Amino acid sequence: MPYPETGTGFMIHSQKEWTNFKKGEFKLKQFEDRDVDIAIECCGVCASDLHTINGGWGDAPMPLCVGHEVVGKAVKVGKDVKTIKVGDRVEQQQPSNLKTNLTCSNCAADQENYCPNAIDTYGAPYSDGTISQGGYSSHIRVHEYFAFKIPENIPSAVAAPMLCAGLTVYSPLTRLGAGPGKKVAILGLGGLGHFAVMWAVALGAEVYVLSHSPSKKEDAMKMGAKEFIVTGEENWFKPYAFTFDFIINSTDATHKFNLPNYFSTLKVMGRFHNVGFGDQPLPSIKAQDFAANMSSIGSSHIGNRPEMLAMLDLASKQDIKSWIEEIPISEEGCAKAVTKVAENNVRYRCVLTNFDAAFGQRS
Amino acid sequence: MPYPETGTGFMIHSQKEWTNFKKGEFKLKQFEDRDVDIAIECCGVCASDLHTINGGWGDAPMPLCVGHEVVGKAVKVGKDVKTIKVGDRVEQQQPSNLKTNLTCSNCAADQENYCPNAIDTYGAPYSDGTISQGGYSSHIRVHEYFAFKIPENIPSAVAAPMLCAGLTVYSPLTRLGAGPGKKVAILGLGGLGHFAVMWAVALGAEVYVLSHSPSKKEDAMKMGAKEFIVTGEENWFKPYAFTFDFIINSTDATHKFNLPNYFSTLKVMGRFHNVGFGDQPLPSIKAQDFAANMSSIGSSHIGNRPEMLAMLDLASKQDIKSWIEEIPISEEGCAKAVTKVAENNVRYRCVLTNFDAAFGQRS
Structure with a gap:
């Protein structure tokens, strides 16, 4: 048939x-x-x-x-x-x-x-x-x-x-408050991450890209990032203590990360937000790993209809490709x-x- | 000397x-x-x-x-x-x-x-x-x-x-929005938990106490809880899907919990917030465990001076002991x-x- x-x-x-x-x-x-x-x-x-x-x-x-x-x-x-x-x-x-x-x-x-x-x-x-x-x-x-x-x-x-990919990052970016005056870190520059950078920039936030190697730096800067941070370098996190309002983690290799280092870069009440879902569990976490800044870890699932319409409107008006x-x-x-x-x-x-x-x- | x-x-x-x-x-x-x-x-x-x-x-x-x-x-x-x-x-x-x-x-x-x-x-x-x-x-x-x-x-x-104990729960209760119209779950009724119940009630929230056994039910109701939920019972979480604005986990036995069951009781964007810090890590978590409701897990560390003053004022005015x-x-x-x-x-x-x-x- x-x-x-x-x-x-x-x-x-x-x-x-x-x-x-x-x-x-x-x-x-x-x-x-x-x-x-x-x-x-x-x-x-x-x-x-x-x-x-x-x-x-x-x-x-x-x-x-x-x-x-x-x-x-x-x-x-x-x-x-x-x-x-x-x-x-x-x-x-x-x-x-x-x-x-x-x-x-x-x-x-x-x-x-x-x-x-x-x-x-x-x-x-x-x-x-x-x-x-x-x-x-x-x-x-x-x-x-x-x-x-x-x-x-x-x-x-x-x-x-x-x-x-676009909506999966657009939704948490807006729900977590990306906009003028906010410092947003995007962890991983792939399908999800490249949208996260472009949307966060379009929404008015200051965007920091975190990546394990410097290979995508030029692309990140073209997408509008303010800074590119290489997490493969020792002590990369130390200059960024209490810096980011939140982190969007777009990677699916989170099981390899030292999460407390990432948490340490969050402002008080900042959130490490996952949109990439690996096949393996997160690294072992203690409740007290969040205590130094009242941080949290979470994730989300795509976005709703109003967010989809707003995202398409943003892409259309700012000609984001x-x-x-x-x-x-x-x-x-x-x-x-x-x-x-x-x-x-x-x-x-x-x-x-x-x-x-x-x-x-x-x- | x-x-x-x-x-x-x-x-x-x-x-x-x-x-x-x-x-x-x-x-x-x-x-x-x-x-x-x-x-x-x-x-x-x-x-x-x-x-x-x-x-x-x-x-x-x-x-x-x-x-x-x-x-x-x-x-x-x-x-x-x-x-x-x-x-x-x-x-x-x-x-x-x-x-x-x-x-x-x-x-x-x-x-x-x-x-x-x-x-x-x-x-x-x-x-x-x-x-x-x-x-x-x-x-x-x-x-x-x-x-x-x-x-x-x-x-x-x-x-x-x-x-x-009092401030350690008062601070996250107020920062997470405990008040009229909110449903707050308090997990564990001990030193921290009993304050969490009394403060959340005093702030106007509807309070649910989650405990592994029914032994503290009478005390919880005296403290002002609306409902006492025994988490030792099979499928305890099922009637509470998408119910709580947030959970304050005051226990330090979190390593024994099936966390996704708890997460399932949270409203969209709800938070499982830890104030009790055990000696052992949290149970293994996958990033996608939060995805069904954009939930998160975090913790906090005591509270600030304005929160201390507000808490003492609340205790004094409402005669909370x-x-x-x-x-x-x-x-x-x-x-x-x-x-x-x-x-x-x-x-x-x-x-x-x-x-x-x-x-x-x-x-």
Whole structure:
């Protein structure tokens, strides 16, 4: 059965062979009245895709098509959809749907990204029994609440990585107060980190980039950082005692860090905030490690709809562009992209493109 | 040499014999122009005293006199002292002094409890080479910034435990926003926890006490708790998903906890805040353990001078009384008190009293 019953995607069949993408069909969930179907034009490659297909975050239903930074054209809208029209260029945010249709107390408080009933973009069961499938594919079906019109001056491939990577850092930056007069440290300059630097600068904060080697210094300064601090140097933290309002840790190698050194650079009540999730636990921590400055450690999960709209508006108005590497989608292209992520060898986000060549013209 | 060159105290000589208190003399630091000498009337017994003398928090200089919840009468004031007169009934807050005389950026911002140059009340070296000694003793010499007049309607033995235990929870309660409309969970009902319940209730919050057994339920309800939750029961946390604005963890047994269960009871952006510091690290944590609600874990260290004044004012106006067990000070009395703390067998704070019998009338 072709679309609209199915989508076609590049899928993984075993976590033991996580570079072995095979083109195949998958069933789409039942179409509902607030759903939007998107014919996909491009899709960003997130570290979550890697951690899911290689088993780092645990089991996943197989076969699976990953990808949750999806941009394309709306080709079908349900009868109750109000924010999207057929033909609109839209993007899809993770999650794709909610079991409770935005009725829970978190959703009611604009905290739908913390809804316990969220259905992830890929690998999650819908009530009709289908498993959600991601954006390395021809089509995606999404509740309109998680679909957004893209401002005209943001190209599709540039917009794609904003949907997960961009929002994942934009949300905590604004919730933790990034703005004029604030000193914000961004730890790690990768897909997440490069957005964190650009957004924090755009929001008016003074931005310090912390990285284990000096290799990305030039890029960081181009993105607007005030200072680049090499954490591979002994005693790097000593000149920065009580300096930062908060740290956004975008790395997934936190298990290798001496956390108290990082905590020592925080102002009183500062926060070490994680947005990169490794496969391993944090280093051992004592409660008293936070006591010298009332600091804390935490993390967050993507952002809400108002934050997505504000982020896209900021990017549009200040003409902020993701730093991307485009890779035409194919079995080989998907393998190349996730391998680059695994090798930490992307500056700063891979985006799969040329979907028409792989899936045909779909609208 | 007698006072004013020395004090007399009940001292520990080896961390291996942490109940073997011996009465002896110690040298007081050089008297400076903003110093106040206090003839001690009573002293609370804090878990910090135990962790210091038994080596749980590491080495300590010996011999050592502990105790940092000190109440007594001012018997001598330096020529620049403005807030205290000879004869005032005063209390001494930890730390006793600062190397930098309140000039650092934290002190300038009313964050002197996070001054990196603080000199702890006991076991810390002064610039003149003396080691600070605590309040299981006849006299203490303290910078006036850390000495406070006690409101008349608070008895001395009731005031003593407020100085460390009381302030240690009052400060984070107010900084984290305890007040009307907030749901605050207090984990553990001991010296710290019983103050946390009473202050949070007095500040207008709805207070939930979490304890491993039901044994303290009646006390908690008398202190004003709305609900008592027994964490020893399976799935105790499930009815409380996304409920608490924050948790104050006053226990020092956190290494035994399943932290994600506790985190799950926090509202979005809620905090699991530690004020009890065990000898062991926290349980292993993953960064993603906080992601379901953007929660965090942190800790704090006592409170600042404005918070101390506000706390005493609250206690005075609402007639809040510490729940104490008085023990006359002596070699045996000190041993009995720290043993009760070690055995978690105090409801809810020991206070050493009858100092005149041990040290003679001193003013």
